[in-house]
Amino acid sequence: MSWTGLAERVLDLRVTTTQATAVFVVVTAVGLAVLAARRQRRWLLAGLTAAAGAAVATVVLAAVLIDKVWRPFPDPLPAVVYLWSGLAIFAMALLGGRWFVRRRDRSRPAVGAGLVAAAVAVLLCAAGGINAVYDAYPTVRAVLGRTDYRTVPFDASLAPQAVSGQDPPRPGNWVPPDDLPQTGAVTKTSIPGAVSRFSARAARIYLPPAYFAAPRPDLPVLVLLAGQPGSPDDWLVGGRLTEIMDAYAAGHRGLAPIVVLADGTGGRLDNPLCVDSHLGNAATYLTVDVPEWVRAHLQVDPDPRAWAVGGLSYGGTCALQLATTRPDVYPTFLDMSGQAEPTLGNRNTTIRDVFGGDAEAFARNNPADLLARNRYPDSAGAFVVGLDDAEYRGAMERLTAAARAAGMDVHLTELPGAHSFAVWSAGLEKEMPWLGHRLGLDAP
Template structure:
């Protein structure tokens, strides 16, 4: 039951059908006030569809980019169903009241299910229930980190004798002073085995709002990275999902600014902790930084500001530049006390225009249905190529701004970066 899919298969279809029947049941109420209720429901739904993005993006600055049209439709239908249910509580018999409440709840569940189908935040019932088997990190395999000059594919042939694991660990902001939520660690089967090699490193960041656990739940990180290992003879990078925001509602833009020293956290505290605690290949030529949405923007920032630390990156549906608000002036006022030059000096497009990056490799991906993000990807990847980076791009057909993009693109990104990370031996075909 826990493995039952919430994004494809029969269950979302059944929930959609049940929600449609419930909505029809709410619309069949006759009697006093019925017409008024329907009119109010339509007005509320229309207002939500037309007004949510202006409210959340422009007026309140709660989101840096608009909600997709499909999501707005389901939010509008869900709110319309609530209005119909509430209206049915007045002037009706007790049985009708109970039926209205049940139908209203079913409409909400159906709408929420379809929103989840779009974003793929909770892929299974167990993910929604939070019944994973995450455990606290108890220590590495014992071997100290050291820089390796040869790829791990030429140093290890396996076999792995233990399964991969997801574990959590705090990474303190010793230098930055930043307070982060616990990181999520993907430790490959090879890492957990007695004959463990020193593996390369992938640092990941989730979207915003969100946190490290999103990569484990919505991103199905363990399954994705197990797939990477299967494609590379049992080898995958030790993956550390870090938190540069500190809370769901925070947005540091992965920068050192008036908000926080998030860049120092990611470029000093995080790599030092990984090398001191995990027992990995500390040769940064074998390290990469990746992320989804906000995290993709962050990945390109790390590669352009710290190519010595993260010379390989994966930008999955990132923005053209970091942002707190859709209003660029507001972003700069909040984070850089209005100093546009200070902000511009740290953005990827500025750095790509000013510097050369012949030693950096980058992988970009976005959904085929997200036109604005696709335009950003074209602009930024072109700038990266002009700056000397080796770049590959991917468009995932049929996907909007959802976890379906990382699901389809992270393993190919690791294939592309495999020779750089050492997952592929130099002469391997």
Template sequence: MFDWLLAIRLDRPELLVWVGGAAVLLAIVLLTGRRTVRGWLTMLLVASGGALLAYATAWLLGDVFDVFGIELTPVTRAWAAVGFAGAALAIAAIVRTRAWRVVVASLAIPAFLLIGAVGVNQDFGEFATVRAALGISPYQSFSALPAARGTTTTWQRPADLSSEGRVEHVDIPATTSGFAHRDALVYLPPAALTAHPPALPVIEAFSGQPGEPADLFASAGIAGILDRFAASHAGLAPIVVVPDQLGAPDRNPMCVDGPLGNSATYLTVDVPAWISAHLPVSASRTDWFIAGFSQGGTCSIQLGAAHPGRYGGILDISGEVVPSIGPTTIAQGFSGSATAYEAAAPSAILAAHTPYADTVGVFGYGSDDSRYGPGVRRVAAMASAAGMRTTTFVSDGTAHDWHTVHTVFERALPVITARFGLA
């Protein structure tokens, strides 16, 4: 009944025109009747105070206390200022005014805050639809697939091939690791949905932290990118499995086996074992990539570099130079062992496995990501020095956000699929 509402796109540029127009209209209504210079100045000061409060809050949370773990962009700060300024204006309009304006102002307070939130969301790219913003999953449960028959080079496209792939959720058991986890998501290209699928390449990918597996689909839109690739390659595209490397949105086991959970074993033993047993995938290491964004990018270089016999390629988007949960990293994540912490750094892992005879390393970051971008370049240089064949992509005009993930993944896919022999 409400599918149309849930399907409303929150990532369309034209939405900003509508919400911007709504903000102006609401402001005009609230300012109507202010006939004196003093009245206008009062409202201007109130709105300015609201905007300054927004900037101060962003500075404290983003720059001083680093609550978000990323640098808030000027665009995000500006939209927060719009929301706070409008809300302050509405609150001031309630005082000593007519009853009808009190009603309008009361409705305008949440409306202005919503307008600001829409602008911030467009800048960061977190929620693509109302459905995603409400946390309602559109994905069906995983259904068993036929075993692989033949290879991608011998496979013939059937007449009834689907035009789109499918995303399904599944519980991948932590048989060996015992790691507490949430459901994984699996993207199946059209070729995987046929009666006789070929042995397909696979990408094991991770979202960031805080986050969940769905973010790579709902926020980064990788299913659409893969569908477009499949449409021009006779239905062939890599299968993408997105397991939960965190356990909960606010957790970060740092992709190691430790006090916070045996994340590394879950991701490199349990998940690959399930993939091989339940999906039509190739057994060759050259057909396996490991990928991730932010904390997930850190995981991809840690695990991919540590297991070159399992993964033939790595995609690190905006990852860290070292795994971290702040000042308590060593105490909580490594039982106080500085030696164990140092061994978990990508630099140490790369040094321990140098030289890499046949591993592809793909790296990416946003041009406006001043915090993580330099680190990505540094890790890419270390990977290249260790023998990996590296490629780096820079997403112009984006920062540490899902726009970067979308752009880098789209640009990296030809490199990845060339490795798979699908290009």
């Protein structure tokens, strides 16, 4: 095997599997043992106790500040995240203790490279263990930020094509040329908040192979949203978006939806609840600015029946909000592990801080309330959740039943896993045949 081939195999190694986590556990144990090992009785009695106490106190304080005071996330962090964080802090406390002891004993050298290496190994394994919880960076390539998909600049070549004397072909009767690319491509561009004034990060847009043909067909659109915390890049890294879409296109003559990875939060830790409020007009941005911009700058089917919105976690909650508040814009949705309702942690806090204490305004933006009040006979959607997702599975089951009772054509897909990209990427892959049919990719 060549060095290039070996490097590619290393880059494609998965780092979020059960086996990888087992390696992280073993290396962490060895690293902590190296840091803790010292023959002096005083160190064993006082040094280890002080380091462990510092780690526990730091983690407890962080949990209180994050989950009770700061609350940057709508739900508490999993206990395993705090456990890995505590082990990392414990390693650093041990290293600091060893350095302090050696500094007092002038006859001994400074902390050796072996101790520093042990501490670094524990830190890396802790990061790997936390990453494995969410499957956010599934391979070495993803961890290093190395992309493996085709990119193109956003320029005039991507603008809608003018076909003299006739309409662009429909996907169902479009004939792919012999030189059709085997893969799609990703481009990056800003979608301004012309109406909403929402401050959005740049979008990523997946264009299927059919988009690079002449003439190209009018293609359907999937607006796909990340979670919170998150960014538009998340679906490209942990979500395996290009791999899933290219595989679908390979079996459908190069056809797939144009996927717009729009920014639904405005910042990695921001949570505008997918509504129009003092936190930002996220709803107007996603239902007015994004569709109008896409129709003006890309060759898409303008019919709302060819449009869908989807997302994971916060993005799934947002997708259902938009499908219930603006079914005229998004009559099709994918809610993957969404919440029971838009929240900043609890209903009272949400109503007070976002809706100025107006419970009815909250109800007008809460899918569960809207599904109980209205009928949606022209809407359809897919709910996806992990079988081990204790925090969200019940909500997905209840919302599926409520949507069905409101006249929607919906189904629930439950997959192995918890609240992670392993579920969301598998969910998108599984739902693509249904979504493609719903958006008219096989219609003449």
